Amino acid sequence: MIRTRALTKDFAVGRDASATVHAVRGIDLDVAPGELVAVLGPNGAGKTTTLRMLTTLVRPTSGTATVAGHDVVAEPDAVRHRIGYVGQGNGAGHAQRAVDELTSQGRIHGLDRRTARRRADELLDSLELASYRTRKVSDLSGGQRRRLDVAMGLVHAPSLLFLDEPSTGLDPHNRANLWDHVLRMREDALAATGEPMTIVLTTHYLDEADTMAERVVVVDHGQVIADDTAENLKADLAGDRVVVTLAPPHGHEPGHAHDDAARLVALARRVEGFREATRTPDAAPTVGLDAAPTLEVRAERGDAYLPRLLRAADADAIAVETAQVHRPTLDDVFLALTGRSLREAGAASATDAPAEHTRPTERTAA
Amino acid sequence: MSTVDIAPTSVAPPQSPARPRARRGLAAFARDTGIVLVRELRPVLHDPFSVLFGLVQPIVFLALFGPLLVGSLGGTTTGQEVLGGNVWQWFVPSILVMTTLFGTTTTGANLLVELQTGAHERMLVAPLSRASLLVGRALKEMVPIVAQSVVVVLVMLPFGFELHPAGAVVGLALLAVFGVGIGSLSYALALAVRKQDWMFWVVQQTLIFPLMILSGMLLPLETGPRWMQVASDVNPLRYVVDAERALFAGDLTASAVAWGWVAAAVTAAVGLAVGIRTMVRSSD
Numbered sequence: 183m184i185r186t187r188a189l190t191k192d193f194a195v196g197r198d199a200s201a202t203v204h205a206v207r208g209i210d211l212d213v214a215p216g217e218l219v220a221v222l223g224p225n226g227a228g229k230t231t232t233l234r235m236l237t238t239l240v241r242p243t244s245g246t247a248t249v250a251g252h253d254v255v256a257e258p259d260a261v262r263h264r265i266g267y268v269g270q271g272n273g274a275g276h277a278q279r280a281v282d283e284l285t286s287q288g289r290i291h292g293l294d295r296r297t298a299r300r301r302a303d304e305l306l307d308s309l310e311l312a313s314y315r316t317r318k319v320s321d322l323s324g325g326q327r328r329r330l331d332v333a334m335g336l337v338h339a340p341s342l343l344f345l346d347e348p349s350t351g352l353d354p355h356n357r358a359n360l361w362d363h364v365l366r367m368r369e370d371a372l373a374a375t376g377e378p379m380t381i382v383l384t385t386h387y388l389d390e391a392d393t394m395a396e397r398v399v400v401v402d403h404g405q406v407i408a409d410d411t412a413e414n415l416k417a418d419l420a421g422d423r424v425v426v427t428l429a430p431p432h433g434h435e436p437g438h439a440h441d442d443a444a445r446l447v448a449l450a451r452r453v454e455g456f457r458e459a460t461r462t463p464d465a466a467p468t469v470g471l472d473a474a475p476t477l478e479v480r481a482e483r484g485d486a487y488l489p490r491l492l493r494a495a496d497a498d499a500i501a502v503e504t505a506q507v508h509r510p511t512l513d514d515v516f517l518a519l520t521g522r523s524l525r526e527a528g529a530a531s532a533t534d535a536p537a538e539h540t541r542p543t544e545r546t547a548a
Numbered sequence: 549m550s551t552v553d554i555a556p557t558s559v560a561p562p563q564s565p566a567r568p569r570a571r572r573g574l575a576a577f578a579r580d581t582g583i584v585l586v587r588e589l590r591p592v593l594h595d596p597f598s599v600l601f602g603l604v605q606p607i608v609f610l611a612l613f614g615p616l617l618v619g620s621l622g623g624t625t626t627g628q629e630v631l632g633g634n635v636w637q638w639f640v641p642s643i644l645v646m647t648t649l650f651g652t653t654t655t656g657a658n659l660l661v662e663l664q665t666g667a668h669e670r671m672l673v674a675p676l677s678r679a680s681l682l683v684g685r686a687l688k689e690m691v692p693i694v695a696q697s698v699v700v701v702l703v704m705l706p707f708g709f710e711l712h713p714a715g716a717v718v719g720l721a722l723l724a725v726f727g728v729g730i731g732s733l734s735y736a737l738a739l740a741v742r743k744q745d746w747m748f749w750v751v752q753q754t755l756i757f758p759l760m761i762l763s764g765m766l767l768p769l770e771t772g773p774r775w776m777q778v779a780s781d782v783n784p785l786r787y788v789v790d791a792e793r794a795l796f797a798g799d800l801t802a803s804a805v806a807w808g809w810v811a812a813a814v815t816a817a818v819g820l821a822v823g824i825r826t827m828v829r830s831s832d
Contacts, residue, residue: 271664
């Protein structure tokens with residue numbers, strides 16, 4: 183469905199060649215029909231630019247991209263016919279009425295007037311917008327507008343749908359609602375055609391990529407740095423986090439608790455599945471400090487690792503007070519890959535990547 | 549890519565949208581332009597008062613500027629030579645060109661809103677010919693202008709304005725071609741300054757008044773200094789104004805009309821070339 187080779191985009195900033203922003207640096211991406219892929223990365227990572235190249239909005243500086251069987255540079259019109267696109271802004275014009283925009287979009291995609299109108303009503307129904315049929319787009323709520331945008335992207339029942347940060351700016355309830363609709367439309371399309379709809383979305387919401395996507399492509403500094411299912415990425419790259427605390431030291435003998443902690447670390451290393459450990463505090467505390475020593479272990483299969491660790495601790499008479507297993511998040515994956523947290527990375531690189539298209543300010547049509 | 553039916557309950561589009569016809573050439577362009585035009589006109593149709601408000605400016609010029617023109621030049625021999633016997637015959641075509649100029653130069657302002665909300669981006673991803681996006685939008689400005697022209701002409705008939713229907717129709721067609729060019733340039737301007745949208749109005753206002761005055765639209769240039777006459781020779785608007793005056797006088801074969809068509813066609817060609825180029829490069 184999608185095949186890119188060494189896809190690259192440089193943006194010239196001003197006249198100075200050294201100021202060129204390398205937004206996308208040679209991305210190879212293959213997406214098979216029916217896949218639901220999330221492109222995840224901090225702001226400025228190049229995910230939106232990649233999507234804009236795949237949707238013919240931006241011409242690649244070099245490299246090739248074939249989308250739905252056609253080259254994005256040589257045959258942009260053929261690509262445009264076959265894809266649905268929901269951009270970061272509102273596809274529906276704010277001065278227009280909801281039903282009119284859907285009808286126009288149908289006409290653009292080659293439907294005759296009657297079919298376009300019927301298709302518009304059908305989509306308004308299935309996206310629970312029927313009662314806002316003749317409402318002006320600027321008078322719709324954020325969630326309603328977003329559903330209308332999705333409807334616009336689906337007018338021609340495309341086999342490939344691009345969603346650029348579809349749920350940015352929506353509250354959690356509206357986000358969940360939007361996804362319910364998208365996934366249901368995908369099932370409907372499958373039931374009707376026997377062909378699953380391919381969906382490619384960009385997001386910087388970890389949980390969205392985690393729960394929605396069947397495959398996660400992590401992008402940073404314009405390159406793909408990981409590409410797998412969320413489960414595999416988390417298991418392979420981050421591992422589970424096992425946290426145990428020991429009994430707090432009793433006033434006069436902090437050294438004893440510290441010894442226990444040191445012994446526990448030694449034990450933890452020998453338990454199957456161990457990867458790395460961090461201990462806090464990491465040295466013998468001064469007298470009077472009574473923080474409970476904590477040991478954090480990265481392990482494969484934390485749920486299996488923890489009982490083994492506890493049995494070993496018991497046998498060695500180390501008193502473990504509390505124990506927890508944390509499943510890793512995609513943020514842990516990103517941290518493992520880049521040494522940075524996804525959120526920090528986003529904040530840091532947002533300023534030095536002017537090429538990434540920022541979200542347009544909401545404006546009501548005059 | 550196979551035929552797609554949308555949902556179990558849905559009607560299958562008779563022409564499957566997932567199997568696009570090869571849409572090429574003039575027919576496709578005309579169809580796309582029609583779609584863009586109808587889409588742009590819908591808000592106007594739902595709010596027809598905007599067309600009425602558009603009448604305020606031409607009426608103000610006719611009611612407040614026209615009498616001064618008559619008063620200062622109407623009876624004089626210069627006025628007789630330059631304006632011809634009937635000042636209104638000279639001034640009404642000017643007003644129609646002015647309405648077109650104001651209407652089409654603001655095409656880009658409407659686009660600015662859609663650039664900010666994302667609607668323009670969606671149109672770019674849609675399978676529409678790029679030229680149709682420009683032409684459709686510019687023609688949308690022409691529809692109210694034609695309506696306004698009819699009102700202006702009707703209002704002026706009791707004051708001694710003579711209507712030559714054939715010339716008037718050709719005159720409006722010429723204005724439409726010119727308007728497509730100006731509208732496309734306005735569109736390109738909006739794209740070029742989209743990051744500082746106040747720039748749009750600065751440029752529009754800076755250009756529109758010199759162009760108008762140097763076209764002999766409001767006051768005859770014949771009484772002005774030599775340099776102004778030379779400057780007006782390179783102003784395409786002047787040829788359009790002269791052509792409109794000839795056409796509204798019923799003189800369809802005047803050489804001024806031919807020059808007017810040349811000016812309008814050149815403006816349209818340059819406008820479309822610049823507009824499409826700017827559009828294609830706007831996201832790079």
